[in-house]
Amino acid sequence: EPEVTQTPSHQVTQMGQEVILRCVPISNHLYFYWYRQILGQKVEFLVSFYNNEISEKSEIFDDQFSVERPDGSNFTLKIRSTKLEDSAMYFCASSRDSGANVLTFGAGSRLTVL
Amino acid sequence: GESVGLHLPTLSVQEGDNSIINCAYSNSASDYFIWYKQESGKGPQFIIDIRSNMDKRQGQRVTVLLNKTVKHLSLQIAATQPGDSAVYFCAEISNTGKLIFGQGTTLQVKP
Structure with a gap:
C-alpha cells in the first residue's frame, strides 16, 4: 500500500536554528498538507499546497514557516528560527483529490527544540 | 468559530465489549465528518466517514452515528480488541476542505 514517508523521524535542535522537515507524498497525489500535534493535544492544520503554491494556511503558519516542493517527489516544511513552542510532531499528508476524505498521513517527524 | 471536541479524554473497556466514543461539533454548516485512529508513534489513520445527509454508517466492526439536531457524532466499535487501543x-x-480535528479520546482495552 502506498505510503507517505517523512524524514527525519526525530530531530533535536537548538532554539533559533533552522529546521527542514521532509516528506515524500504518494506519487500520484496532487494535494499536500502539513499538520502539527503538540504533545497531548489535537492535530492542527498548518498549510495546504497545490499546483506549486499555498492553497490555505492557518494562523500558526507565520513568516517563520515556509513550504516547498523542490522536485517531483519531495515536499518540505522549513522553520527558519525555531522557538521552544515549535516542539511538536509534524505530520505530512497528501491526497489525490481536493476532498480531505482521501488524506493519507505520514508517520510524523518529532521536533524537539531546546 | 469552528470547533470540534470530544466529551471524554480516556475510555477504558474490557476486551470483547463494545466501545462508544463521542464527539460534539459546533459548526452546524459542517456536512462531512471523519473518524481517525492514531496509534502510538504513527500518523492519523482514516477509519470511517459520514456525510450530513446520513445519520448512520457502518464499516467493519465500526459504526458512526450522526445526530445533527444536537451536533453530536459517535464512533461505536464492536467487540473491542487490544489492537483497537x-x-x-x-x-x-x-x-x-481542510480537516479540523477534535481533542482526541484515548481508548484503552483491558485484556
Whole structure:
C-alpha cells in the first residue's frame, strides 16, 4: 500500500536554528498538507499546497514557516528560527483529490527544540 | 468559530465489549465528518466517514452515528480488541476542505 514517508523521524535542535522537515507524498497525489500535534493535544492544520503554491494556511503558519516542493517527489516544511513552542510532531499528508476524505498521513517527524 | 471536541479524554473497556466514543461539533454548516485512529508513534489513520445527509454508517466492526439536531457524532466499535487501543479523533471538513480535528479520546482495552 502506498505510503507517505517523512524524514527525519526525530530531530533535536537548538532554539533559533533552522529546521527542514521532509516528506515524500504518494506519487500520484496532487494535494499536500502539513499538520502539527503538540504533545497531548489535537492535530492542527498548518498549510495546504497545490499546483506549486499555498492553497490555505492557518494562523500558526507565520513568516517563520515556509513550504516547498523542490522536485517531483519531495515536499518540505522549513522553520527558519525555531522557538521552544515549535516542539511538536509534524505530520505530512497528501491526497489525490481536493476532498480531505482521501488524506493519507505520514508517520510524523518529532521536533524537539531546546 | 469552528470547533470540534470530544466529551471524554480516556475510555477504558474490557476486551470483547463494545466501545462508544463521542464527539460534539459546533459548526452546524459542517456536512462531512471523519473518524481517525492514531496509534502510538504513527500518523492519523482514516477509519470511517459520514456525510450530513446520513445519520448512520457502518464499516467493519465500526459504526458512526450522526445526530445533527444536537451536533453530536459517535464512533461505536464492536467487540473491542487490544489492537483497537489508540487515540481516536473526530474531524470535520471545513468549507475550504481542510480537516479540523477534535481533542482526541484515548481508548484503552483491558485484556
